[in-house]
Amino acid sequence: MQFKPKSVGFTIILGVLAAMLPLSIDMGLPAFPAIGTSLNASPATVGLTLSLFMVGYAISQLAFGPLSDRYGRKPILIIGCGLFTFASAACAIAPSINALVAWRFFQGAGAGAGMTLMLAMVRDLFEGATARAQLSYISLVINTAPIIAPTIGVGILAISSWRGIYGLLAVGGLILILTIALGLDESIKSRDLNAIKPHRLIGNYLRVLNNRVFIGYALVDALSFGCLFAYVAASSLVMINVLGISTTTYGLIFASTGIGIVAGSFISGLLNNRGVPSPRLLGFGLAISATSAITLVLVSMTGAAQLLTLLPLLIINTFCYGLIAPNAIHHALESVEDIAGSAAASIGFLEMLAGSLASFLVSVFFDGHTVNVMSEVMALFAIASLAIYSKMQFHK
Known part of the structure; x- marks a missing residue:
């Protein structure tokens, strides 16, 4: 078939x-x-x-x-x-x-x-x-x-x-x-x-990395992935060790934030098919992602962090990733026409690099009794992603 x-x-x-x-x-x-x-x-x-x-x-x-x-x-x-x-x-x-x-x-x-x-x-x-x-x-x-x-x-x-x-x-x-x-x-x-000849292989990757449009959108995607992965890496530490919820409840919370990404992806596909401009979806997703992450930091620093205050913000943030990733990835690939394989590999590699960095920061700075580090690392990556996109739009 x-x-x-x-x-x-x-x-x-x-x-x-x-x-x-x-x-x-x-x-x-x-x-x-x-x-x-x-x-x-x-x-x-x-x-x-x-x-x-x-x-x-x-x-x-x-x-x-x-x-x-x-x-x-x-x-x-x-x-x-x-x-x-x-x-x-x-x-x-x-x-x-x-x-x-x-x-x-x-x-x-x-x-x-x-x-x-x-x-x-x-x-x-x-x-x-x-x-x-x-x-x-x-x-x-x-x-x-x-x-x-x-x-x-x-x-x-x-x-x-x-x-x-x-x-x-x-x-x-x-x-x-x-x-x-x-x-x-x-x-x-x-x-x-x-x-795969050395001169062409190196040349193709240099073409990809020297393409400002590609790098801009690839970094927007990678940094947004880093924001998501900061949550993934810290979620069990924060939810189980700090907030003291059961593993069963943690599984439900993790699933609910996963549903947030699925919902964002579905809405992105629906609105793209209906002709909504991609920059509008990207700008909205990045702005709300940064806002929700900054609000997480404020909630954490004021000592108001509990399941009822954190979960809605986490769902909003993961929903935004579902909006951001497909649009950013497409614009990155669209800017490089004849070497899609090398371009796609670069996108995936940058995602893993950002995810690894986010995971490293969470593991190194987690203090064992607050949710501050998760919120701060999420905000760091979300703000950086929004800043790069804003700079790209300003220089158009």
């Missing part, structure tokens, strides 16, 4: 490809204590399974993008999913924590193909408001994953061990390979035969 580019099935497949990141992370989070017990590893060492996954995910995108410009999206996508599937199976049978950490790196590397080539395929096949709407609906699928993934992980742990989680990811990867092989056509119009 072939999935046509404008079909719902096509959108879902691209969304699932990009969702390999949140699925691989969030399904495994509930299993961290069990992994530590099973493999006789400290919490810090188990945490390396997440860190190395993120490193592999970030670096591999820089390779998959140019490779897809040279050989086409479909074969490189199959290779990436194949690496993800094999590494997931290896994780499921890992005999030691060191082996698990190593295979998580390769699992992350394989997952990197999903996001990069999804963006490149959208750039190949869609233009203008249609492309922005497509990215919005794909984002809707992506951001459904963090809502359901922890529940899936907990469900598997109830009937199996932590190894079952990685086994399920391997099965999912295999299904993806078959779906891509049988259901997707090649999207690239013309291959760049020199894309």
Whole structure:
């Protein structure tokens, strides 16, 4: 069965490809204590399974993008999913924590193909408001994953061990390979035969990085992702350790903020299809995101931080990310016409860089008894994103 580019099935497949990141992370989070017990590893060492996954995910995108410009999206996508599937199976049978950490790196590397080539395929096949709407609906699928993934992980742990989680990811990867092989056509119009030659590879990335429009919109997206990831990284520390809520309630809160992103993505797609100008959506989303993050700081500093004061602001902030990301990403890709793979890889890499920085700042400065650091890091990234966009508009 072939999935046509404008079909719902096509959108879902691209969304699932990009969702390999949140699925691989969030399904495994509930299993961290069990992994530590099973493999006789400290919490810090188990945490390396997440860190190395993120490193592999970030670096591999820089390779998959140019490779897809040279050989086409479909074969490189199959290779990436194949690496993800094999590494997931290896994780499921890992005999030691060191082996698990190593295979998580390769699992992350394989997952990197999903996001990069999804963006490149959208750039190949869609233009203008249609492309922005497509990215919005794909984002809707992506951001459904963090809502359901922890529940899936907990469900598997109830009937199996932590190894079952990685086994399920391997099965999912295999299904993806078959779906891509049988259901997707090649999207690239013309291959760049020199894309992976050193001089062209370096030249293409320099072209991307020297394109002010691309860098501006890519940074708007990356910094907004950093704002979101500051919340993701700090949420369990703040909600469970500081506010003292139960893990069940935390799961519901995390799901509600995930629904905020989904709602923002849906509204973005709907309004793009109805002809609402993208700059209006971007400007609104960035302004409200910064405002909600600054309000979080004020709530935190005045000692009024509790679940009822924080949750509405967090939902508003995540809703704004659903508005911002599809529009910023599309404008970045639109500014670079013939090297979509390298451009998409750069977007993904910058997102991971911003997310890692936000996570680092939260972990280093978290004081253990207030929500200040989460709010402050979110505000830092949100304000920076708005400032860059405002500067771009001023210099038009």
